[in-house]
Amino acid sequence: MRAFEYLEPATLAEASALLHRCGGRASVLAGGTDLLVQIKASHRQPARVINIKKIPGMDVLTFDAAEGLRIGALVTTREVETSDMARRHYASLAKAVTDFASIQVRNRATVVGNVCRASPSADTLAPLIADRAQVHLYGLSGSRSMPVEAFVTGAGKTALAADELVSRLTVPAPRPYTGKAYLKHGRRVQMELATVGVAVSITVERGQCLDVGIVLAAVGPTPIRAVHAEAMLRDRPISAGLVLQAAHAAMEDARPISDVRASADYRREMVGVLTRRAIELALQETETH
Amino acid sequence: MRQFIALTLNGEPRELAVEPHSTLLDALRHDAGLTGTKKGCDVGECGSCTVLMDGKPTNACLVLAPEAHGCTLVTIEGIQPDPDTVHPVQDQFMRCGAAQCGFCTPGFVVMAKALLDENPQPTRDEIRFAIAGNICRCTGYTKIIEAIEQTAETLRHAPEATR
Numbered sequence: 001m002r003a004f005e006y007l008e009p010a011t012l013a014e015a016s017a018l019l020h021r022c023g024g025r026a027s028v029l030a031g032g033t034d035l036l037v038q039i040k041a042s043h044r045q046p047a048r049v050i051n052i053k054k055i056p057g058m059d060v061l062t063f064d065a066a067e068g069l070r071i072g073a074l075v076t077t078r079e080v081e082t083s084d085m086a087r088r089h090y091a092s093l094a095k096a097v098t099d100f101a102s103i104q105v106r107n108r109a110t111v112v113g114n115v116c117r118a119s120p121s122a123d124t125l126a127p128l129i130a131d132r133a134q135v136h137l138y139g140l141s142g143s144r145s146m147p148v149e150a151f152v153t154g155a156g157k158t159a160l161a162a163d164e165l166v167s168r169l170t171v172p173a174p175r176p177y178t179g180k181a182y183l184k185h186g187r188r189v190q191m192e193l194a195t196v197g198v199a200v201s202i203t204v205e206r207g208q209c210l211d212v213g214i215v216l217a218a219v220g221p222t223p224i225r226a227v228h229a230e231a232m233l234r235d236r237p238i239s240a241g242l243v244l245q246a247a248h249a250a251m252e253d254a255r256p257i258s259d260v261r262a263s264a265d266y267r268r269e270m271v272g273v274l275t276r277r278a279i280e281l282a283l284q285e286t287e288t289h
Numbered sequence: 290m291r292q293f294i295a296l297t298l299n300g301e302p303r304e305l306a307v308e309p310h311s312t313l314l315d316a317l318r319h320d321a322g323l324t325g326t327k328k329g330c331d332v333g334e335c336g337s338c339t340v341l342m343d344g345k346p347t348n349a350c351l352v353l354a355p356e357a358h359g360c361t362l363v364t365i366e367g368i369q370p371d372p373d374t375v376h377p378v379q380d381q382f383m384r385c386g387a388a389q390c391g392f393c394t395p396g397f398v399v400m401a402k403a404l405l406d407e408n409p410q411p412t413r414d415e416i417r418f419a420i421a422g423n424i425c426r427c428t429g430y431t432k433i434i435e436a437i438e439q440t441a442e443t444l445r446h447a448p449e450a451t452r
Contacts, residue, residue: 001310001311001312002310003308003310004309004310005309006292006309006310006353006355008355029353032351032352032353032356033333033348033351036312036350036351036352036353037332037333037351040331040332041332049310049353051353051355051356053356078345101333101422102333102336102421102422102423103346103400103403103419103421103422104333104336104339104346104347104348104400104422105333105348105351105422107342107345107346107347108347108348108351108352189421190418190421190422191334191421191422
């Protein structure tokens with residue numbers, strides 16, 4: 001591996017000051033499962049690597065019914081995968097991190113790292129956006145927060161300033177009668193990047209859709225909120241026919257490209273199939289809550 | 290410039306002088322002289338460098354050497370209960386013919402031990418799920434899965450102390 005200076009700041013303020021001083025030539029190391037691969041392949045050539053694992057308080061994964069879920073920057077995907085509260089209240093996110101790489105990788109890779117990588121095929125982004133998650137940033141000029149949806153600005157691009165790092169994610173507590181699902185389509189079940197991913201969070205009371213989030217992964221440079229599909233369902237009585245119409249609308253919302261994993265046409269077809277199935281799965285979930 | 294890290298390596302306290310930009314895998318193989326942990330892909334795809342870091346199966350190729358400071362590490366060299374006895378997983382790998390070229394074997398054995406430590410009686414699906422991050426290009430996995438199932442079977446009848 002190309003040589004770099006290795007630093008272990010003890011506080012967020014120290015980490016932010018280091019990032020500022022390096023002016024974009026430093027990389028933040030949390031799980032490292034993406035960063036080290038990128039450095040080995042010379043896709044990134046940082047002069048400094050800033051390991052944030054010594055900063056206290058960032059490994060916290062908590063849930064309460066008022067505040068919702070809090071995922072510290074150091075919380076691993078495996079911790080979310082094996083968390084009973086995550087599986088119960090954030091089933092789509094829990095599924096996304098279970099379908100992710102291998103156990104060895106998930107023991108290191110962080111959820112926040114997956115968000116900051118902002119890969120078009122990122123598994124965690126679609127469920128986080130469907131659940132209206134917020135990302136909390138820390139920088140020299142203070143803290144700010146924004147929806148994950150606004151944080152991811154392009155393929156591999158985020159709203160992070162050069163001196164900023166993500167301290168945590170928060171995800172609102174689900175309303176009653178909410179069901180969630182994430183479906184990932186690939187050539188195999190594990191050790192796979194998504195060809196298409198669909199996350200659905202839906203709230204249905206007495207047959208009426210009160211709220212819905214449908215987010216598509218790997219069919220655009222960033223995750224895409226299927227706004228037309230959502231509008232089709234929101235504030236309307238749910239029926240099999242309506243679900244089918246929403247799935248068709250999602251196909252129009254997608255902006256897929258052709259690449260090594262699939263053609264654009266195939267991806268668009270799969271958006272239709274997976275959106276229907278994900279809505280159906282999420283609807284089953286609402287009945288058990 | 291090299292820096293010193295102190296860790297518990299296979300039950301023994303060790304100090305290693307490592308390059309901060311080297312991986313734990315290279316530190317184990319070159320600085321600690323433990324070459325049982327293999328370098329396959331070096332990007333976290335193949336699992337042949339699987340080690341137990343604070344009890345958790347981890348790809349040593351995706352960890353920076355200085356990150357191992359203060360941790361408890363177990364490699365394939367450290368899983369035998371004593372120098373004359375192989376671990377039950379190793380024993381069953383031999384009995385079932387679960388190794389051909391052997392390059393992936395240390396990673397599979399460590400991963401299987403991690404699985405059985407956490408879940409002593411896994412189903413076949415749970416075994417397949419657990420070893421998804423380990424690649425074997427010789428055996429086709431059937432005998433590896435059988436070896437892990439057989440280990441679980443022998444552990445079921447074994448006294449606690451030998452696990």
